[in-house]
Amino acid sequence: MTSATHRGPRDKRMSIDDVVSRLRSGMTIGIGGWGPRRKPMALVRAMLRSDLTDLTLVSWGGADVGLLVRAGKVRKLVYAFVSLDSIPLEPNFQRARQAGTIPEIVELDEGMFQTGLRAAAQRLPFLPARAGLGSDVLVNNPWLATVTSPYDEGHGHEELVAVPALRLDAALVHLNRADPHGNATYLGPDPYFDDLFAMAADEVYVSVEQVVDTAGLTVDTPVQRLLLSRMLVTGVVETPHGAHFTTCTPDYERDEAFQKAYVAAASGSDDEWAEFEQRFLAGDEDAYQAAVRAFHEEEQK
Amino acid sequence: MSEPTRADVCAAAIADAFRDDGEIFASPMGMLPTLGVRLAKLTTNPELVISDGESLFLAGVPPLFAKADVVEGWIPFRKVFDVVANGPRHVMMGATQVDRDGNQNISAIGPFAQPRRQLLGSRGAPGNTVNNRTSYWVPKHSTRVFVERVDVVSGVGPRRAREAGAAAARFNDIHRIVTNLAVLDLGGPDDTVRLRSVHPGVTVAEVQEATGFQLAVEGEVPTTREPTVEELVIIREVLDPRSLRHREVPDA
Numbered sequence: 208m209t210s211a212t213h214r215g216p217r218d219k220r221m222s223i224d225d226v227v228s229r230l231r232s233g234m235t236i237g238i239g240g241w242g243p244r245r246k247p248m249a250l251v252r253a254m255l256r257s258d259l260t261d262l263t264l265v266s267w268g269g270a271d272v273g274l275l276v277r278a279g280k281v282r283k284l285v286y287a288f289v290s291l292d293s294i295p296l297e298p299n300f301q302r303a304r305q306a307g308t309i310p311e312i313v314e315l316d317e318g319m320f321q322t323g324l325r326a327a328a329q330r331l332p333f334l335p336a337r338a339g340l341g342s343d344v345l346v347n348n349p350w351l352a353t354v355t356s357p358y359d360e361g362h363g364h365e366e367l368v369a370v371p372a373l374r375l376d377a378a379l380v381h382l383n384r385a386d387p388h389g390n391a392t393y394l395g396p397d398p399y400f401d402d403l404f405a406m407a408a409d410e411v412y413v414s415v416e417q418v419v420d421t422a423g424l425t426v427d428t429p430v431q432r433l434l435l436s437r438m439l440v441t442g443v444v445e446t447p448h449g450a451h452f453t454t455c456t457p458d459y460e461r462d463e464a465f466q467k468a469y470v471a472a473a474s475g476s477d478d479e480w481a482e483f484e485q486r487f488l489a490g491d492e493d494a495y496q497a498a499v500r501a502f503h504e505e506e507q508k
Numbered sequence: 509m510s511e512p513t514r515a516d517v518c519a520a521a522i523a524d525a526f527r528d529d530g531e532i533f534a535s536p537m538g539m540l541p542t543l544g545v546r547l548a549k550l551t552t553n554p555e556l557v558i559s560d561g562e563s564l565f566l567a568g569v570p571p572l573f574a575k576a577d578v579v580e581g582w583i584p585f586r587k588v589f590d591v592v593a594n595g596p597r598h599v600m601m602g603a604t605q606v607d608r609d610g611n612q613n614i615s616a617i618g619p620f621a622q623p624r625r626q627l628l629g630s631r632g633a634p635g636n637t638v639n640n641r642t643s644y645w646v647p648k649h650s651t652r653v654f655v656e657r658v659d660v661v662s663g664v665g666p667r668r669a670r671e672a673g674a675a676a677a678r679f680n681d682i683h684r685i686v687t688n689l690a691v692l693d694l695g696g697p698d699d700t701v702r703l704r705s706v707h708p709g710v711t712v713a714e715v716q717e718a719t720g721f722q723l724a725v726e727g728e729v730p731t732t733r734e735p736t737v738e739e740l741v742i743i744r745e746v747l748d749p750r751s752l753r754h755r756e757v758p759d760a
Binding site: 241268286287288289290295296300301304305306307312314315316317318319321336337338339340341342343344346347362363365366367396397398399400 | 562563564584585586589592593615616620621622623624625626627628629630631632633634635637638639660661662663664668669671672673674675676678679680
């Protein structure tokens with residue numbers, strides 16, 4: 208018997224910095240979650256600290272997009288919306304768009320975005336969709352093509368949008384629990400599209416609130432919540448509060464007070480933003496979490 | 509029972525937009541549309557399927573911003589897109605701009621390459637408008653909202669849908685535009701915006717004045733109906749006892 212038969216699946220645990228060291232400038236990176244919900248913010252913060260640049264970002268956007276465009280790391284942004292929910296408009300994204308500092312913009316319909324990820328997940332060059340027809344999504348992205356159905360179901364040969372595959376070099380997602388091998392569960396109300404991001408990507412990094420042993424994954428939650436299989440996952444990072452300040456239900460909800468402070472700083476002068484960066488984003492993840500705790504202690508006074 | 513406020517009239521007008529929908533997913537965006545849809549479910553259309561705005565289909569009809577209720581289904585975002593493509597849905601979205609052809613903009617103001625004001629992005633508007641019934645809610649009817657041409661076409665009006673071909677036009681169905689002044693639809697010549705009714709106390713001239721293009725007006729324009737006593741009780745006592753609706757639509 209070889210030792211390999213005893214070993215079982217690989218231990219894929221790594222640090223936040225390990226993940227970022229595996230990313231390269233110029234990559235196309237998909238960021239999971241949705242708007243201000245269950246975003247891999249600890250990994251995004253680590254990207255801010257890195258010298259990564261020239262990125263193509265694919266995201267149903269929230270502050271992940273705002274922070275990375277403000278830091279000048281994004282060459283091309285693929286999105287359907289960028290929002291903070293309780294505060295509808297993301298000020299850093301808004302600022303960057305109005306200043307014209309994101310060189311390439313691809314604004315899609317939400318459903319087209321999902322269709323593009325599905326095409327990539329299925330290794331297809333495109334999938335047809337009705338969404339986008341007649342809208343300025345096709346006008347503002349003149350490279351988007353249509354495809355004519357070979358079938359006539361009584362409405363003529365329908366001409367549909369050929370939504371191109373949104374292929375990703377890497378996907379970053381944040382879930383509630385994973386085992387060391389990359390099997391992972393979400394415990395909140397919505398899986399969002401993290402499995403699609405994973406299938407669309409060559410490398411997949413999942414950060415989680417807690418790494419548990421495999422048996423622990425289904426102790427207190429149904430098996431249907433196992434969203435990611437280890438065969439999709441490259442690396443697993445334990446990052447408690449790693450989605451902060453977005454939701455990570457039921458572990459925690461959105462930090463609305465902190466989000467307000469973020470929005471105030473991002474909407475303010477360059478000095479105010481520099482102060483926010485200095486206070487929260489200049490150090491490592493532990494320093495960030497400590498600064499957030501201090502922020503709340505101050506708020507309570 | 510005191511006189512209906514403007515917000516009460518708007519809630520009933522929104523409810524009327526959903527009364528003939530049958531058993532479909534009513535998807536209101538924002539407060540007044542949510543109030544109107546829930547009012548319809550408690551009165552004229554109990555078959556409506558409603559959600560908590562996040563991921564649950566609700567069997568009951570809770571007040572605005574209340575959480576707890578019996579759940580009858582699961583509607584995470586991925587399944588919302590399935591329902592959109594499948595069709596049994598009526599969405600009422602907001603609109604930063606609407607033009608004479610019923611095109612809507614929530615993406616950006618000014619040139620798209622470098623907007624004067626970046627808004628949300630197109631969100632689901634392109635897909636909604638070519639897949640399922642779509643209405644709009646405009647809390648402040650003005651020439652800034654109702655413009656000759658929208659800067660970015662997020663929601664597709666009937667003319668643009670027709671020009672894009674049968675696949676775009678088949679399911680395009682812009683049903684109502686409800687504002688703080690009036691109820692409109694796309695029933696004008698060549699599917700342009702038509703005035704259906706003006707709210708009590710509002711004149712046709714005032715609506716035209718607040719609209720940046722020529723409205724289609726046919727004959728005598730009726731007054732939007734006032735809510736019934738039953739509706740007023742539901743709005744005031746059940747769905748919105750904190751009168752949040754008056755923050756969005758102050759009384760005229």
